[in-house]
Amino acid sequence: MASKDFAFKTISKDKFARTGLIETHRGNINTPAFMPVGTQATIKACTIDDIKKTGSEIILSNTYHLMIRPGVDRIKSVGGLHKFMNCDLPILTDSGGFQVMSLSKLNKIDKEKGAIFNSHIDGKKYYLSPEESIKIQLGLNSDIVMIMDECPKKSRDYKLIEKSMNLSLYWAEWSKKAFGHNPHKALFGIIQGGLFKDLREKSLEELIKIGFDGYAIGGLAVGESQNEMFKVLDNIKDLLPDNKPHYLMGVGTPSDILGAVKRGIDMFDCVLPTRSGRTGLAFTWEGRVNIKNNKYKKDNNPLDLNCSNLNLNKYSKNYLNHLFNTNEILASMLLTLHNINFYQELMSAIRENINNGTFDEFHDKYIDKL
Secondary structure (H helix, E strand, C coil): CCCCCCEEEEEEEECCEEEEEEEECCEEEEECEEECECCCCCCCCCCHHHHHHCCCCCEEEEHHHHHHCCCHHHHHCCCCHHHHCCCCCCEEEECCHHHHHHCCEEEEEECCCEEEEECCCCCCEEEECHHHHHHHHHHHCCCEEECCCCCCCCCCCHHHHHHHHHHHHHHHHHHHHHHCCCCCCEEEEEECCCCCHHHHHHHHHHHHHHCCCEEEECCCCCCCCHHHHHHHHHHHCCCCCCCCCEEECCCCCHHHHHHHHCCCCCEEECCHHHHHHHHCEEEECCEEEECCCHHHCCCCCECCCCCCCCCHHHCEHHHHHHHHHCCCHHHHHHHHHHHHHHHHHHHHHHHHHHHHCCHHHHHHHHCCCC
């Protein structure tokens, strides 16, 4: 039986905010969607079964980390990443470009060879070209594959950002050729250009000429303010193809997500809910809770009275405070799951309000609260 082709359709719109459906052969994804991050073939402190119970319909994993440990051949030997980590959800893999720039000891960027770098784990030298990145992602059997791009740090240097954007466009064409014909998978292009309106527009225009199954906005969540990020989205929201999904990479806080959805974004990923869960920060409909705070020692209420999923409300703030202050593993497990569940509740509420034509009111109620 042939695999189902990748497809996307818009269901409803409320100004620029929109709901949609991504169809993959491993399942459908309702958008706007949040992707929990499973960088190293696991979402830290959670099982896949629990992740599914939160309403998550897709997860993200990462080329850079998996090529270093355990290595793509080891994953291929068992039939790909889904079988390796026992996950039947669709998986999007990042190309590894961002991690090459942010984690490794980078030796060189070569237009024709890609990135030459040393592993942040053991110092071993690696070569990661756009073709190799695509080859690795296809070996992982990812459902959504990202092109390799260069992700520079935040900079006001126009020439530097322009040079980086042009390199990413060159690599985008290379990535497209390496991807070949895989209709049951998707290849997303990545828009670069820093905070410069004309560079972002040029990047998107050239990527559309190459032709991709979806368009991601990269080079954000690198230290810019929320207003700067929203301005970048405002500058390109009219130009993003209506018939393709729009993905804002590495974002973000609940407030970031609300503002980005208002500007036409369909997909998000971020380590924030899981990383915060491991350090004692919980997201709730009443705002953020630092459960380590002494004021919760005698608070026998649940984290969020509005949460009814996964029996998470049977644990009091008093008990959670105790778990964190004694470094119990269960603390990270419970708060991580709570945060992912909250993010999925947020996405569900966003979709409901867009479908009902009330998204602006919902946005205004929570943009400064969450």
